[in-house]
Amino acid sequence: MKNNFWEKLKKNGRPILALAPMAGFTDEPFRQICSAYGADVVYSEMVSATALYYQREKEDNETLRLLKWNEAREGKYVVQLFGSNPDHFAVATKIVTEKIKPHGIDINFGCPVGKVLKQGAGADLMRNLSQARAVIEATLANTSLPVSVKIRAKSSDVDAVAFLKNISDLKVAALMIHGRTLSQGFAGEPDYAIVNKVRPHFKGVILINGGINDRETAERALAESGADGLGLGRGALARPWLFAELKEGRDIVYGQTEIISLLYRHAKLMSELKGEGALVEWRKQACWCVQGLPSASRLRSRLVQVSSLNDVTNILQEYGLND
Numbered sequence: 140m141k142n143n144f145w146e147k148l149k150k151n152g153r154p155i156l157a158l159a160p161m162a163g164f165t166d167e168p169f170r171q172i173c174s175a176y177g178a179d180v181v182y183s184e185m186v187s188a189t190a191l192y193y194q195r196e197k198e199d200n201e202t203l204r205l206l207k208w209n210e211a212r213e214g215k216y217v218v219q220l221f222g223s224n225p226d227h228f229a230v231a232t233k234i235v236t237e238k239i240k241p242h243g244i245d246i247n248f249g250c251p252v253g254k255v256l257k258q259g260a261g262a263d264l265m266r267n268l269s270q271a272r273a274v275i276e277a278t279l280a281n282t283s284l285p286v287s288v289k290i291r292a293k294s295s296d297v298d299a300v301a302f303l304k305n306i307s308d309l310k311v312a313a314l315m316i317h318g319r320t321l322s323q324g325f326a327g328e329p330d331y332a333i334v335n336k337v338r339p340h341f342k343g344v345i346l347i348n349g350g351i352n353d354r355e356t357a358e359r360a361l362a363e364s365g366a367d368g369l370g371l372g373r374g375a376l377a378r379p380w381l382f383a384e385l386k387e388g389r390d391i392v393y394g395q396t397e398i399i400s401l402l403y404r405h406a407k408l409m410s411e412l413k414g415e416g417a418l419v420e421w422r423k424q425a426c427w428c429v430q431g432l433p434s435a436s437r438l439r440s441r442l443v444q445v446s447s448l449n450d451v452t453n454i455l456q457e458y459g460l461n462d
């Protein structure tokens with residue numbers, strides 16, 4: 140394995156801060172925003188290994204376009220693949236390594252969405268130990284980049300310890316563990332202490348994930364888990380500046396002026412990098428971000444209707460935008 144950036148980040152002696160993969164959200168513009176606030180590692184949205192396999196003859200295909208990134212403006216970039224067929228992972232890994240050239244490749248073992256489970260992928264692959272191992276082996280054999288895995292505390296009768304024991308001889312560089320079980324979905328208390336149980340069975344870097352929304356939960360997650368770092372999910376959607384708070388060790392209060400200016404910066408990046416049509420996706424993140432404002436519900440009802448940067452500018456100017 141060349142360039143194991145995970146180990147280098149660990150040597151910095153402070154918790155590694157990662158933007159967890161989130162389909163529909165962790166695209167290039169949002170990754171750039173989080174990187175600017177101090178995210179050390181940013182994961183792509185999950186992409187299908189099978190789609191990459193079937194589009195392998197097409198130089199410029201839709202899935203590869205989704206993975207586009209900007210080396211100067213993003214932290215360490217990790218592309219996440221989902222699927223269940225080792226042959227598809229072998230080809231997809233090669234394509235991503237050669238054409239996208241990220242810093243690392245991650246495999247999804249946690250997704251609870253029906254159409255992903257139906258393919259034997261995501262959390263379904265976590266509970267299929269022999270197939271999971273074959274997928275990891277195929278990925279490792281086709282890249283020199285560090286390979287990581289993202290799992291849940293438990294999927295059916297397979298818990299994180301059983302999963303990691305099954306691959307303890309493989310050179311997996313890092314693990315992000317969502318401290319909730321598959322049956323918990325995205326709600327309920329995550330088990331941060333699970334890291335203590337998995338540590339003896341995994342040699343790489345460990346990040347804990349789930350319910351980390353502010354400094355208090357971040358400190359608790361680190362204290363209870365002893366993890367090497369944190370994976371921030373919905374906490375970063377609502378407050379991307381959480382990365383700066385954690386890095387600087389202080390609360391950062393964002394009022395209306397700062398939030399409006401951040402929303403505008405994000406909308407501008409969206410239309411520059413993905414075209415104005417992508418503002419439909421921006422609306423979702425904007426709704427997360429305005430949560431705390433006194434005028435949130437009226438602002439939200441207007442933002443969900445925008446279809447151009449001009450619309451965004453006009454609305455945000457009414458709320459004090461002066462960019």
Ligand SMILES: Cc1cc2nc3c(=O)[nH]c(=O)nc-3n(C[C@H](O)[C@H](O)[C@H](O)COP(=O)(O)O)c2cc1C
Nearest residue numbers: 159160161162184185247317349350351371372373
């Ligand atoms: C909208 C959304 C999309 C997600 N997409 C992915 C994904 O593509 N890959 C993945 O491994 N996890 C995905 N997740 C799970 C998150 O990475 C994370 O594990 C989960 O949200 C728990 O962290 P949180 O409580 O901080 O949000 C997604 C979560 C959300 C809310």
